[in-house]
Amino acid sequence: MMTILEKQIEVLKSEVPQVTDFFSDYGIILDDGGFTLGEYLEQLPEDFYEDIGIDQVTLLENLDGFLNQLNLLQNTEAPKVSEITIIGGHDKTGNPEHVELKLIRGSVTSIVGPTGSGKSRLLADIEWMAQNDTPTGRIIRVNGKKPDPELRFSLEYKLVAQLSQNMNFVMDTKVAEFIAMHAESRMIENAEAIVVDIIAQANLLAGESFTGQTPVTALSGGQSRALMIADTAFLSTSPVVLIDEIENAGIDRKKALSLLVKKEKIVLMATHDPILALMAEQRLIIKNGGIHKIITTTAKEKENLARLEELDNKLMSLRTRLRSGELIEES
Amino acid sequence: MKLITISGPPSSGKTAVLSNVIKSLKAFGLHAGAVKYDCLATEDDAVFRALGIPVQTGLSGNLCPDHYFVSNIEECLKWGFSLNLDVLVSESAGLCNRCSPHIKGVLAVCVIDNLMGVATPKKIGPMLKFADIVVITKGDIVSQAEREVFAFQVRRANAKAKIMHVNGITGQGASELTSLFLNAPDTPKLDGEILRFSMPAALCSYCLGETRIGMEHQLGNIKRIKLKQEQL
Numbered sequence A: 001m002m003t004i005l006e007k008q009i010e011v012l013k014s015e016v017p018q019v020t021d022f023f024s025d026y027g028i029i030l031d032d033g034g035f036t037l038g039e040y041l042e043q044l045p046e047d048f049y050e051d052i053g054i055d056q057v058t059l060l061e062n063l064d065g066f067l068n069q070l071n072l073l074q075n076t077e078a079p080k081v082s083e084i085t086i087i088g089g090h091d092k093t094g095n096p097e098h099v100e101l102k103l104i105r106g107s108v109t110s111i112v113g114p115t116g117s118g119k120s121r122l123l124a125d126i127e128w129m130a131q132n133d134t135p136t137g138r139i140i141r142v143n144g145k146k147p148d149p150e151l152r153f154s155l156e157y158k159l160v161a162q163l164s165q166n167m168n169f170v171m172d173t174k175v176a177e178f179i180a181m182h183a184e185s186r187m188i189e190n191a192e193a194i195v196v197d198i199i200a201q202a203n204l205l206a207g208e209s210f211t212g213q214t215p216v217t218a219l220s221g222g223q224s225r226a227l228m229i230a231d232t233a234f235l236s237t238s239p240v241v242l243i244d245e246i247e248n249a250g251i252d253r254k255k256a257l258s259l260l261v262k263k264e265k266i267v268l269m270a271t272h273d274p275i276l277a278l279m280a281e282q283r284l285i286i287k288n289g290g291i292h293k294i295i296t297t298t299a300k301e302k303e304n305l306a307r308l309e310e311l312d313n314k315l316m317s318l319r320t321r322l323r324s325g326e327l328i329e330e331s
Numbered sequence B: 001m002k003l004i005t006i007s008g009p010p011s012s013g014k015t016a017v018l019s020n021v022i023k024s025l026k027a028f029g030l031h032a033g034a035v036k037y038d039c040l041a042t043e044d045d046a047v048f049r050a051l052g053i054p055v056q057t058g059l060s061g062n063l064c065p066d067h068y069f070v071s072n073i074e075e076c077l078k079w080g081f082s083l084n085l086d087v088l089v090s091e092s093a094g095l096c097n098r099c100s101p102h103i104k105g106v107l108a109v110c111v112i113d114n115l116m117g118v119a120t121p122k123k124i125g126p127m128l129k130f131a132d133i134v135v136i137t138k139g140d141i142v143s144q145a146e147r148e149v150f151a152f153q154v155r156r157a158n159a160k161a162k163i164m165h166v167n168g169i170t171g172q173g174a175s176e177l178t179s180l181f182l183n184a185p186d187t188p189k190l191d192g193e194i195l196r197f198s199m200p201a202a203l204c205s206y207c208l209g210e211t212r213i214g215m216e217h218q219l220g221n222i223k224r225i226k227l228k229q230e231q232l
């Protein structure tokens, strides 16, 4: 920290170009050649700091934090999460939940159960890395160990990424700009290549295609979902992906899941759709706030999945025919 | 008693988040109370009262609500003690983006929402930059990527705060936030305590009721806009 204050501004700007943006957030334009950063900040008058609503000490603390974060993102791989373990607590009436469930990378687990049964609570327990400090008394282990409590608040090591039917893009940007902005927040070097990959992948999942020039707010429901999934697969550091009901999203669900699996995500999805439920290797039945049963998808079920998919395809083609104005009269 | 100051732009979800926190405080058997500082009108008191907790409302009228807050929070603290509350939350509408109600040694929370756009964190002054906890709401309606970019911008504006995502409607994340409230320091008194950041000097003729425009009517603390040379 001290050394950075002694650097000439010009040198600093070429070594760490991100500082220009950092300071411009505070309305500080680092343009004076000849000064070191320390001298420059020192000569700014008191009422300048008053105006921007921060004092020099806090500003330097924030700079320090920002540089640390930059360093973390650029130089260290997030601690590799290879598995998480859910250790049962109790259900809503206090009956013990006899569960010790290990979820590994590249696996898909579905979560089923009636409204209010506790599906979202289970997902929230995982997100918070519960340590017997939530209403369920569950404990979450990461790689078999109790996770460092500070990781709960770390943005870099967030355990969980979420996707749901209700989410929309709200930013006023075009698709390519948007992905580049996300990549920048992750300090990723070759952003251009990733932008191209993500758009291509998203187009494989969505029905109608879009380009990097499409505004994100103009994407259809299906296109948005497809972009969210591709973006999460490529750009999110979170090893766990929680999906809340994407059945009606208008995307190729099988391809979407296999993309996430290929990217080694631990996928958990709350669903009511039998096709999605059977695509998972196992499903958790939630009842009265607890995991009531764990069912491994059987060979017979996998066979039935093929038949369900056939049925689904039939329905789809009927839909297409309806749209194009045909009669559905065959018996 | 623990005093907790909650600030944030209008409609960011302060009351929604607090409602969920208050429910879980009650589940711990704790007594909570609330004070709402606002400018002209508020219906938040009805929301808090519906949760069965005591409420005070302070309307600042033509004063900045944060200035009004500092002059009155001590009184409210005493009120909290008189009711033997365990936790007193003070919600204030952050209207001018330059003032903040945060006091040294008192847990300071800023609530902002994902819909405000990525430029917002840098536009919000001390109420965000000096908070101990930044709560981000409305994550349920934006994409994961936007949440990540937004949180990154918040981190840039405040390196030390704990950043939490809470859903004001479903309450997801609220029991986690409650656990941080339970660790807040006690506030036995406010006399002699200091604000984390000074409030701007609001002492020009317009503060005092002047309505006419023109140099001759401007008195006191006046600041001139710096117009730059621009090409046509």
Ligand SMILES: Nc1nc2c(ncn2[C@@H]2O[C@H](COP(=O)(O)OP(=O)(O)OP(=O)(O)O)[C@@H](O)[C@H]2O)c(=O)[nH]1
Residues within 6 Å of the ligand: B008, B009, B010, B011, B012, B013, B014, B015, B016, B017, B044, B093, B137, B138, B139, B140, B141, B166, B167, B168, B169
């Ligand atoms: N979708 C969604 N809506 C939310 C969330 N949190 C709050 N809201 C909604 O946002 C609106 C404003 O919430 P309030 O809690 O009244 O906001 P506030 O910050 O207390 O507002 P003022 O006190 O008027 O400044 C309400 O309609 C809430 O239901 C959230 O996490 N998700």
Ligand SMILES: Nc1ncnc2c1ncn2[C@@H]1O[C@H](COP(=O)(O)OP(=O)(O)OP(=O)(O)O)[C@@H](O)[C@H]1O
Residues within 6 Å of the ligand: A090, A091, A092, A093, A113, A114, A115, A116, A117, A118, A119, A120, A121, A122, A135, A136, A137, A288, A289, A290
């Ligand atoms: N084991 C438990 N002990 C106490 N409370 C619980 C437990 N599990 C869940 N709850 C509470 O029950 C309520 C309903 O749970 P939740 O929102 O997770 O249901 P859901 O299955 O997601 O419902 P929906 O299908 O409507 O989304 C929540 O307030 C949650 O905190």
Ligand SMILES: [Mg+2]
Residues within 6 Å of the ligand: A119, A120, A121
């Ligand atoms: Mg739910």
Ligand SMILES: [Mg+2]
Residues within 6 Å of the ligand: B014, B015, B016, B044, B091
């Ligand atoms: Mg409110």
Ligand SMILES: [Zn+2]
Residues within 6 Å of the ligand: B064, B065, B066, B067, B096, B097, B098, B099
């Ligand atoms: Zn003000």
Ligand SMILES: [Zn+2]
Residues within 6 Å of the ligand: B202, B203, B204, B205, B206, B207, B208
């Ligand atoms: Zn004035």
